[in-house]
Amino acid sequence: MVLRKFAGEGLRGTVEFTEILLVVAVFLGMTGAETTRTHLRTPIVVERLPARLGGWLIASGLIVAALCTAWTTWASAGSALASFQSHEIRYGLLGLPLWPAKATVPLGMFGFTVALAVHAFSAAQAALAGRSASDERGNVL
Template identity: 35%
Template sequence: MIANLNRYAATLAGIALLLMAIVGALDVVGATTGRPLVGTHEITETLMVIAIFMALASAQQRNAHIRVELFTRQLSPSLQVALSVFALVCSLACFALIAYFGWSSTLRSISTGEFRQGQLGFPVWPARMALALGSTLMVLQCLREIFVGLTTRSRAEQP
C-alpha cells in the first residue's frame, strides 16, 4: 500500500516538474513577445514544493538518496543494519516534525484563506499540503524500513 502511495506521489511530482517546464517555456516565449506569463514565480514556487516533497518517499523506497558508504562498507552486516535503522529513526523524527507542523500550517492556511501576494493572488495551502503529505509519506516509509531493518537484524543475530 505504501509503495502504491509513493508511486502516485512520485507521478504527481513528475507532473509538477513537467508543468514547471511548460510554465517556464511559456513565460520565456511571452517575454520575447512583450507579454510574459502572469504569476510565473508563484506557480513555479508551488510546483517546486510539490515536485520535491512528493518524490521524497519514493526516493527513500528505491534507496536513491545520497549515501556515503566509505566507512560503513567495512562494518559487519549486522552493524550496517543497526546504523541504517539509527539513520532511519533520525529521518523519522525530522520528517514527523515537518509533517506535524506542515499539517498544522496547512489547516491554518485553509481556514484563514491565506493567499500569497504577487502578480497573481495565489493560495498558499497547496504547497503546504504537498509538504505535509510528502513528509507524512516519508514518515510511513521510514517506519516500514525500520520494521524491515529490525526484523532483518534480529534474524541475522539468531544462531
C-alpha cells in the first residue's frame, strides 16, 4: 500500500505469487495437520462403539483415505511433470512458471498419504489389542 501510495503502482505480480503460495501452504500443511492430529476428526460415532469395532472402523476409513490420496498423488505427479515438460506458465504480469506449485501438490499428498497409512496401522494395532483407537481428545492413536 505504501508503494502504491507514493509510486502510483503496487508490486507487480502479487496476485500470481499469492496464488502459487496458497497452493504451497495448503498442500504442505495437510501433512503437518495429519501428523500432529489437528486435521478434522469426528469421533462421535466411533467412541460409542466397542473399542475393537471402533478401532477397525477407524483403521478401515484411514486405509480408504490413504488409497484415495495415493491415487491423487499419482495423478497430480503426472500433471506436475507435464507442466514442467511443457514450460507451462501462469498468465499475468510476470508469466510465472506453474510447475513449482504443481510439484508441491504430489509432495504434500505423498506426505499426507504416509501419515494416513501410519495412523491406519496404529488404529489396527489398537483394535487387535482391544484398545480404543482414540485418545482422550478423540485423536486416532
